[in-house]
Amino acid sequence: QVQLVESGGGVVQPGRSLTLSCAASEFSFSSYAMFWVRQAPGKGLEWVAFISFDGSEKFYADSVKGRFSISRDNSKNTLYLQMRSLSFEDTAVYYCGRSTDWGQGTLVTVSS
Amino acid sequence: QAVVTQEPSLTVSPGGTVTLTCASSTGTVTSGHYPYWFQQKPGQAPRTLIYDTNKKHSWAPARFSASLLGGKAALTLSGAQPEDEADYYCFLSYSGEWVFGGGTKLTVL
Numbered sequence: 001q002v003q004l005v006e007s008g009g010g011v012v013q014p015g016r017s018l019t020l021s022c023a024a025s026e027f028s029f030s031s032y033a034m035f036w037v038r039q040a041p042g043k044g045l046e047w048v049a050f051i052s053f054d055g056s057e058k059f060y061a062d063s064v065k066g067r068f069s070i071s072r073d074n075s076k077n078t079l080y081l082q083m084r085s086l087s088f089e090d091t092a093v094y095y096c097g098r099s100t101d102w103g104q105g106t107l108v109t110v111s112s
Numbered sequence: 113q114a115v116v117t118q119e120p121s122l123t124v125s126p127g128g129t130v131t132l133t134c135a136s137s138t139g140t141v142t143s144g145h146y147p148y149w150f151q152q153k154p155g156q157a158p159r160t161l162i163y164d165t166n167k168k169h170s171w172a173p174a175r176f177s178a179s180l181l182g183g184k185a186a187l188t189l190s191g192a193q194p195e196d197e198a199d200y201y202c203f204l205s206y207s208g209e210w211v212f213g214g215g216t217k218l219t220v221l
Contacts, residue, residue: 035210037158037212039158044199044201044212044213044214044215045150045158045212047203047211050209050210057208059208059209060209061113062113097160099148099163099164100160100163100169101160102158102160103157104157105157
């Protein structure tokens with residue numbers, strides 16, 4: 001069964017940085033494009049970033065462009081999201097996923 | 113970025129049929145948008161129900177189907193069950209960038 005496990009969330013002050021990780025298992029990670037999406041408390045889902053199977057193509061939502069960076073290490077079956085210049089509006093549960101399967105999420109809280 | 117629009121809420125009777133739709137601000141939704149449908153229940157992570165317009169995930173009950181209808185992506189639930197009460201999100205691709213709809217809160221009552 002496909003497993004995607006996010007980690008790295010926590011409480012961070014505005015303006016600081018945080019890196020999320022997503023450990024993938026039970027599927028051929030290097031063959032799949034991957035996503036990060038997020039959900040602010042009480043709100044809908046928001047797409048954050050996309051990376052192609054080999055990391056050659058990356059796309060970002062306007063709300064995070066220039067501040068967030070998606071990357072992957074196919075040798076470690078791991079997806080990353082580097083987040084900098086965090087603001088209160090970035091407070092959300094962050095989910096990693098491929099097209100058909102998603103993790104349980106990790107909570108990022110930006111608070112002073 | 114484009115705006116994707118869904119009905120904010122819908123109600124269906126148990127055993128009834130309901131269609132949720134997903135419209136794009138850029139025009140007609142096509143298979144090139146690779147429409148996805150997610151189901152999310154309170155306190156749970158979202159789950160992919162439909163991908164690539166009409167392909168069902170292995171867990172998706174047969175009562176769910178999806179299509180392109182009248183320029184929109186559509187998700188039809190035939191024979192609604194109480195456990196289908198959830199939020200449903202569509203998700204469209206725009207040449208690498210992706211956009212979620214605002215979600216439809218489906219009530220089975």
